Amino acid sequence: MAGAADVVSLAGAADVVSLTGARLAFGDRVLWDHLDLTVTAGEFIAVLGPNGTGKTSLLKVLLGQLPLSAGTVDVDGEPVAAGSNRIGYVPQHRGVDRGLALRGRDLVELGVDGHRWGVAPMRRADRAARRAAVDGALAQVHAQELAHVPVGVMSGGELQRVRIAQALATDPVLLLCDEPLLNLDPGNARLVAGLIDQRRRSGTAVLFVTHEVNPVLPYVDRVLYLVDGRFRIGTVADVMTSETLSELYRADIQVVQVGGRYVVVGEHLDHSGHTHGHTHE
Structure with a gap:
């Protein structure tokens, strides 16, 4: 690889x-x-x-x-x-209320103003600096066209792109x-x-x-x-080897590569949403 x-x-x-x-x-x-x-x-x-x-x-x-x-x-x-x-933070992808009026640039601006998990606001950010930060963050994820789209009607991929832009707003x-x-x-x-x-x-x-x-x-x-x-x-x-994962899990774990992808098989795996044999992780 x-x-x-x-x-x-x-x-x-x-x-x-x-x-x-x-x-x-x-x-x-x-x-x-x-x-x-x-x-x-x-x-x-x-x-x-x-x-x-x-x-x-x-x-x-x-x-x-x-x-x-x-x-x-x-x-x-x-x-x-x-x-x-x-520090920028990108959360798990979750849907939002389809009636939410918040636009893409509004969500990114919350990152500038600090209304997200554990992150401080851009201090004394004036209106022009805030706008520039939002526009720059949207451009980084190629989402300028989502600036005025309500987040409630965005697809999952679009919404997650805007969330990444929010995380990047403070550089x-x-x-x-x-x-x-x-x-x-x-x-x-x-x-x-x-x-x-x-x-x-x-x-x-x-x-x-x-x-x-x-x-x-x-x-x-x-x-x-x-x-x-x-x-x-x-x-x-x-x-990602059978030996290393078996040692970590203290169980018999088998790791194989199929078409360049890792597949991990073992009875003691409890990853959310996966069965005993699955493509890793």
């Missing part, structure tokens, strides 16, 4: 995320411990694993919404804090994506993944939580795979 590092040079890139000795636990339940992860500018990290293993919680830690139980976390060279406009150095391809058809999933990759080519680091690694295989530099308090970090080829 031609990995993202083949087309995006990471040599000498600055550290955008630094987790050192990170532990996240709720009472006796440990989601992960001793996690050391450094993400550099322009790097694309896929965060994989079954439900309930702390993938979304990792994003909340980076957004300043959850404190670590132990260890340290820095974003863009500073201790993490809620309200950083250096972030880090883009956090929480299952952004969920419920999208394959064509729109490829489009959305490609738009996120396009942004990281300008130097924005990406952490991409997903249950479906195959649509982002061309872009992924490394994988963080979480299972029941255990984890592995490495290239797709290093992590």
